[in-house]
Amino acid sequence: MKYFLFFTLMLHSIVSIGTTYKVGPGQTFSRIGSVPTHNLVAGDTVMVYYKPTPYYEKFLLAGVGTPTNPIVFMGIPDVNGNMPVLDGENAISSTLFNFENENRQIIKVGKTGGNSDFIIIDGFVFRNANNLNTFTDSNGFQQSYNSNACAVRPAECNNILVRNCEVYNCGNGFQGGAGNPQVFTIEKSYIHDNGLSNDQTTPYIHNFYALGGPGSIFIIQYCHIGGVAGDGQNIKSRADQSIIRFNWIEGGNSRQLDLVDGAGLTMDSYVYGNIIVKTQTDSNKGIVHWGQDNGRNPTGKLYFYNNTIINKCNSATYFLASASERSLVVQNNIFYDVSPSSSFGTFIGGFSGSNNWLSTSISGADSLTASVIGVNPMFINTTFLDYRLQTGSSCIDIVNGFIAPGGYSLNKEYISHLSYVNRSIVNSKLDLGAYEYGTALECKK
Numbered sequence: 001m002k003y004f005l006f007f008t009l010m011l012h013s014i015v016s017i018g019t020t021y022k023v024g025p026g027q028t029f030s031r032i033g034s035v036p037t038h039n040l041v042a043g044d045t046v047m048v049y050y051k052p053t054p055y056y057e058k059f060l061l062a063g064v065g066t067p068t069n070p071i072v073f074m075g076i077p078d079v080n081g082n083m084p085v086l087d088g089e090n091a092i093s094s095t096l097f098n099f100e101n102e103n104r105q106i107i108k109v110g111k112t113g114g115n116s117d118f119i120i121i122d123g124f125v126f127r128n129a130n131n132l133n134t135f136t137d138s139n140g141f142q143q144s145y146n147s148n149a150c151a152v153r154p155a156e157c158n159n160i161l162v163r164n165c166e167v168y169n170c171g172n173g174f175q176g177g178a179g180n181p182q183v184f185t186i187e188k189s190y191i192h193d194n195g196l197s198n199d200q201t202t203p204y205i206h207n208f209y210a211l212g213g214p215g216s217i218f219i220i221q222y223c224h225i226g227g228v229a230g231d232g233q234n235i236k237s238r239a240d241q242s243i244i245r246f247n248w249i250e251g252g253n254s255r256q257l258d259l260v261d262g263a264g265l266t267m268d269s270y271v272y273g274n275i276i277v278k279t280q281t282d283s284n285k286g287i288v289h290w291g292q293d294n295g296r297n298p299t300g301k302l303y304f305y306n307n308t309i310i311n312k313c314n315s316a317t318y319f320l321a322s323a324s325e326r327s328l329v330v331q332n333n334i335f336y337d338v339s340p341s342s343s344f345g346t347f348i349g350g351f352s353g354s355n356n357w358l359s360t361s362i363s364g365a366d367s368l369t370a371s372v373i374g375v376n377p378m379f380i381n382t383t384f385l386d387y388r389l390q391t392g393s394s395c396i397d398i399v400n401g402f403i404a405p406g407g408y409s410l411n412k413e414y415i416s417h418l419s420y421v422n423r424s425i426v427n428s429k430l431d432l433g434a435y436e437y438g439t440a441l442e443c444k445k
Contacts, residue, residue, distance in 0.1 A: 017069055018043025024076070024084070025051050032057045033094030038111060043069040048124070050078040054087035058102065058135060059094040062111040062157075065118030073107075075123030075164075088129030088145065088170070093138040102137045103146045105129060110157030110177070121162045126151030129170040130196040147197050148205055150175040154184050165189040167207075169196050169229075176210040176218060176239065184210060184239075185219040188418045192226025199230075203254060206232035212239035212262050219243045224417040227251030231283060238262030242269040246414045246434075250277040254284035259302065261292040261323065268301045270408045273423075273434050275387055278311045280339075285315055291322030291349065298323050303405040304353075305331040308387050308433040312338045318362070319345030329353055330368065332399055334377050334433035337361040344368075355399045357432050372398065372432070385416065388435045395432040402430045413439055 018041055023029045027047075032055055035046055040063030048055065065071040075084045088106050100112055106129050110116040129149040137143050151167045154160045155177035166189065167173040173194040176184040186208070195205045207228055210218035218239035225234050225247060234252040235244065237259050249256050256276050259269055271288075278287050287309065290302045309318065318335060321328055328345075330353030335344075337359035344358075344365035345351065354369040357377050365371065378393035380386040389395055404410050412420045413435055423436050431437050 018045065021046045022049070023047065024049030031055075033059055033092065033096065036096060037061050037073070037094070038097040038099070039063060040071045042066045042071065045072045045074060047074050047076050048084050049076045050082050050084045054085035056087050056089070056091045057094070058088065058091045058106050060097060060099045060111055061107050061109050061119060061121070062114055062116045063119070064116060067118060070118040070120050072120045072122065077123065083123050083125050083166070085125040085127065087127055088135060088149070089133040091135045093136060095138055098138050102135070103143050103149060105150050105153035105175070107152045109152065109154040109160055112156055114156055116157035118159045119157065119161070121152060121165065123164045126165060126167045127169045131171060131198055132196065145171065147199070147202065148172055148175065150209075153177060154182060157182065159183050161185045161187070163187045163189060167191050168193045170194045171197055171205040172209045173207045174209070176212060176216070182212060183217045183219070185221070186223060187220070188222045190224045190226070190418060193229050195228040195230035195232040197230055201231055203231045205230060206234065206236045207252070208235045208237070210237040210239045210242070215240055216262065217241045217243065220247055221245050222414065222418060222420050223247045225249045227279070228253055233258040236260070241267040242271070243408065244271045244274060245408070246273040246412045246420055248275045248414055248417060251279045253281070255286045255289050257288045259290050261294050261296040261298040268303065268406060270303045270406060272303070272305045272307060272408065273410060273412060273414065274307045275414060275434050276307055276309045278309070278313045278316055280312045285313060285317055286320050287311065287316060287318050289320045289322065290328055291320065291326050293322070297325050299325040301327050301329055303329050304333065305404070306333065306410050306432070306434060308334045308336070308435070310336050310338060310387065311342055314339040314341065316342045317345060318342065319347070319351070321345065321347040321349040321351060324348050327351060329405070331355055332402065332430060332432050333357070334395055335359060335362055336377055355432065357395050377433070387433070388439050389431060389433070389437045393437065396437045397427050397429040398432050399430040400428070
């Protein structure tokens with residue numbers, strides 16, 4: 001699978017053999033729109049330098065990179081670490097090319113009829129692509145953004161990686177496209193307060209919205225995902241396979257995870273190593289939805305393991321499984337109720353699981369085996385959001401010989417914020433939740 005090649009190259013040095021375009025004060029180009037971002041080739045790098053005012057620009061990013069020579073669109077921070085800002089409010093589209101659906105995003109990745117591949121977007125702040133704002137299109141006319149406008153929208157492309165970015169005040173933060181089999185990866189990024197619209201009651205815009213054709217894969221890792229401005233979801237995915245691992249997912253007026261039917265319907269998904277916080281203000285009482293909302297009946301399993309879920313919402317429901325051919329496997333998690341009471345779930349499809357810690361206030365989890373029931377899992381400091389385990393916690397040394405499903409290893413732990421450490425099993429038995437007892441706070445950047 002191409003994704004694994006792409007991920008491997010992220011772990012090694014990339015030797016660029018293409019052209020480098022430099023944009024910013026004192027550089028060759030003063031505007032991104034003067035660079036042929038619509039027609040890049042393998043090894044090309046666009047370096048956008050920080051400046052005190054945002055880049056009010058919109059454009060198409062397209063071309064075919066390779067695993068060893070991807071196309072890189074890179075933000076260069078100032079000496080204080082400030083990243084360049086791409087602001088959708090009053091932005092001006094590049095006039096070097098025309099492209100469809102300019103009202104949908106700041107950056108569209110992939111052009112119609114093309115097959116863009118192996119593109120990296122790294123080190124930017126994106127904001128204000130929402131239908132409260134307008135922009136100037138490539139023909140010089142003023143337009144309003146669509147209600148589902150977003151910061152970055154991969155459309156006709158494969159193997160796209162976004163990392164080290166911040167996205168806020170957009171309709172959708174990110175919206176992955178349908179069509180080609182697509183691997184869309186987002187890592188080490190802060191995504192918050194999207195779902196902004198002139199109708200704040202709309203449930204259709206989210207921090208993440210992944211669409212996908214057959215074979216599509218959506219990956220979120222090492223991210224800090226905050227609340228949603230409207231009534232949308234923190235993460236909504238219609239990809240064939242969603243891999244959501246080692247993130248901090250908090251707030252939102254609706255569900256934290258909404259993983260539903262798309263075009264392919266046949267692949268398993270994996271959610272593991274996350275800290276998921278359901279806040280008191282959420283209007284939708286659900287936390288995780290696995291199933292369908294378009295009338296299809298998708299198949300596959302959701303493997304949900306070694307997550308730490310903190311529920312602060314009274315009468316919440318941890319799981320809704322809404323497709324008869326979809327099932328849940330729930331293992332090694334911590335389900336901690338700060339609220340007076342909650343329900344484990346509503347299951348049209350089947351569910352099974354073992355070795356979970358559950359608060360005494362959670363009802364409906366009788367089908368789980370080897371559960372640990374308690375009042376307090378003994379986190380180090382809930383006031384300061386430190387959900388590592390204290391000495392004496394009943395979550396320590398519970399699981400012997402756990403084999404991660406699908407080869408998706410439990411080899412990292414999220415560190416607040418946007419970082420991680422390696423996870424190592426202590427005393428030969430796996431602890432429950434997102435943290436192994438004794439995890440240090442040292443960050444691996």
